[in-house]
Amino acid sequence: MARRATPPFRADHVGSLLRPAALHEARAAFAARSDGIDAAELTAAEDQAITDAVKLQEDAGLESATDGEFRREQWHSDFLYAIPGIRKGALGAPLPVYRKDGAISWTPNVTEITGKVHLEQPIFGDHFAFLAQTVTTATPKLTVPSPSMAHFRADLSKSPYADVEEFRADVAATYAAEVAALYELGCRYLQFDDTIFAFLNDPAWRANASATGLDPDRQHEINVAVINAALAAKPADMAVTVHMCRGNYRSAWFSSGGYDFVAEGVFGGLKVDGLFLEYDDERSGTFEPLRFVPDDQIVVLGVMTTKTPELESADALKRRVEEAAKYVDIDRLCISPQCGFASTVEGNSLTIGEERAKLERLVATAREIWG
Template sequence: MSLLKLRPPHRVEHVGSLVRTPELFEQRNLKQQGKGSPEDLKAAEDAAVKHVVEMQRELGLGTITDGEMRREVYFEGVFDNLEGMTFLPHRPLSEFKSYLPHVKILSRMGLTDSPSFHCSGKIKRTVPFYVDQFKALKSVVPAEDVGRIKVNMCPSTWIHQRHGSDMTYDRTVYATDGMFPPHLIPWCPQCITDEYFDDLGVAYRAEIKELYGLGCRNIQFDDPTFAFFCNDDMIKDMEAAGVDHEALLDTYIRAINLCTMDRPQDLNIGLHMCRGNFTGGMHFSEGGYERIAARVFNKLDVDTLYLEYDDERSGDFAPLKYLPLNKVAVLGIVTTKKSKLEDAATLKARIHEAVDVLANGVPGRSKEAALNQLCISPQCGFASTWQGNPITEEEEKAKLRLLQEVAKEIWQ
């Protein structure tokens, strides 16, 4: 199943989050100051969702999200709703993995702690993550467009990447995690006892099943995990710390696959490989996909890969040669981090360049088939935190319209 099989007319996606409306921005700002009321915030969220739904429909985008108007930050809603997880508003940076690009940045900023979680009990999904948000979104989307609704969520790897097996959970709860990395014992899959990710997989599958039953046909994991493995400095520091990054990459591929296994054929699951999109559009990591592409593009059990290709941080299109025939790549060729509008001719040339790489890939395919495996999008969300990137809604719409104009010329 691929994104194109679900929506043949649509070639333009957006990754998920959108610039908050002025009214919602003000209510979020009041909340940060300990002012305002929950009722006023809820009303502003409801109005903002209706507004961005109409905007997406008018622009003719492939999917419709709620723009994450009900979230303060993109990862909100998963780990804070899981039984067994405890929120720590001031977790010391010494308990984060120092080789992670964003941890280095936070340290250079002089910060000594950051919000996070710790697992002190068995992971269970006792309440939904986004079911209520999906229902609210579905209520303001015309019936014929419900199949285009997309739900974004952070990946199951999110906490473990930051803290590792030594700091993510109490070892009396998950004592066997990581003992037998899959790549070390491929002949004995039953020996793999990664219980922490097993339980997370159960929780995510339950959420996905409930969303599907309500009509959701598009889910996207917003995941900086894999792009961070493209960062040469991080790999070097992991090796210096004695971390087997190859085994860890296999562990994280398996973690995602546990979440997506046994899904219905008409459910499209995508994964966005993000390099960071913090307040103000700050990025955390750099490096092309070459280091991970052959393994991740082929072994990751998702239908769609959202790939960032907006500037030199992302490397070239060469890794696309590893894209298998049964997956779609959404090329994020327009930046959400700057307001300047890209040049249409340059974008079209880049798409043709990607087609050439894909056509000569492994396996090879015709240019027509290669083009059919591609869509285009902004490289990331416009507002992964409620404060948003340095871009206005009008500039956001101009970038999305530009992508539509380019798509009409390329896929006419």
């Protein structure tokens, strides 16, 4: 066994990082407008925060680095609402979000489709360009919401689409154009973040999907087909991974359940280079579904939680890898935190110092396992 020269890496991470206080203050000042700062000053504050975040990742020993998603409010909405034909609608129904000590709520906006979905210019292209010129030792990694997030439960009532299949085909074509544009900008490591695959493992979410007119027994297969269509022309030297998330908002989660319901169709069906899978606690189920992962895919085990500050021991992390290796050859395994540290601007309930300690422990453990 040895270190990996191409992504995903033995010690990797999902993408979002805790925003520093100075960036929170700059965003608040920009929002206030009255005695605040202008757009150029906000961009300068973001640039500095991203520069510091890249250094944190490289100093920790990570071989990939993201911009922490510091220019976004949320992991998905900033991207989705930048796609021509997709509009941020009114607030929908509040959703319960769970913690070990109770529940809170989060209210999403409705995703409205107002025109034919297409791409005019690369989304987050400028984000990637700044990241690429900022890294010194790490591979720049861009994260974007999965195509599933664009077409799952989208409101077509005000759209020109009479056929949902045509809409999904346009979503796939839009993402294919985005992938091609990012490749031209030099992106060689791209991650699709997807909550729907994991949510469909939760019986409560499947029941909810059925109540809204979706087919919970086939939705994961539909999502696989759209992702594969989006990646059909992906260049061979561009690594694309999918992160399957159960929700991440202020240290809370949206769903529970192992990957058993979708594993065969999703693990065996997705034409991607790697899978980031959450395996940080009992909500994740067993490693047994990993038997469906094909031999040409890498599995990044999310064995470290980003939801609490407690630092996992290297021995505990190594035991989890040993369990997973019963189903996937250890040479095709990597490790990461289970999710981002701040999927929304608020972030999870830990400090940047605790975040750094987790990333350092992850790298040190990977070196002990793989050299």
